[in-house]
Amino acid sequence: MHLATGEERFRSYAVRGLEFDLGRASESGLGLQWQRVEGDPVVYPYWIHGGAGVGSALVRFHQLLGDERYGELARRVADDTFVTYSYAPGLFEGLAGIGEFMLDMYRCTGDEEYRDRANAVARTILWFRVEEEGGIAFPGRWLNRIAHDYATGSAGIGMFLSRLVAPGERAFVDL
Numbered sequence: 001m002h003l004a005t006g007e008e009r010f011r012s013y014a015v016r017g018l019e020f021d022l023g024r025a026s027e028s029g030l031g032l033q034w035q036r037v038e039g040d041p042v043v044y045p046y047w048i049h050g051g052a053g054v055g056s057a058l059v060r061f062h063q064l065l066g067d068e069r070y071g072e073l074a075r076r077v078a079d080d081t082f083v084t085y086s087y088a089p090g091l092f093e094g095l096a097g098i099g100e101f102m103l104d105m106y107r108c109t110g111d112e113e114y115r116d117r118a119n120a121v122a123r124t125i126l127w128f129r130v131e132e133e134g135g136i137a138f139p140g141r142w143l144n145r146i147a148h149d150y151a152t153g154s155a156g157i158g159m160f161l162s163r164l165v166a167p168g169e170r171a172f173v174d175l
Helices: 008-022 051-065 068-081 095-109 112-126 154-165
Strands: 026-028 031-035 130-132 135-139
Touching: 008 051, 031 051, 031 068, 051 068, 051 095, 068 095, 095 112, 095 154, 112 154, 135 154
Parallel strands: none
Antiparallel strands: 026 031, 130 135
């Protein structure tokens, strides 16, 4: 909104929101991580709640506001968030969201290591594929049925795989 309107209050709201989330990070031997909700003993690397989501926001704040602190934090979160194994392949709570964050980092920095990480994530996602006569699909959140939705299923995974082949803007995120 700040970029569209020029109103400083929207920039202030966005920065305060991001700083709030940064203030909720847990630091351990695994690095910077985030809980799904306050008091949750588990930390998550995912896009909807976890490092991949916070890191994706940091990348955009760095790019749009030119604040190098956010760029440095994005690099740190990318290192701390990168995993190639998860119980789910999906975009919101799975590997595809982590892969998208790695592509965000590649697009921002040009560093091939992030694209290599995204490729590693994609290789693991392909383990989840279900091949049928009509094509390939992926299971949803609980891995108990085929899902074609954006958040947990084939649509979000397919968008990640497509962006991996032709890195560019992230659909529905980069406006």
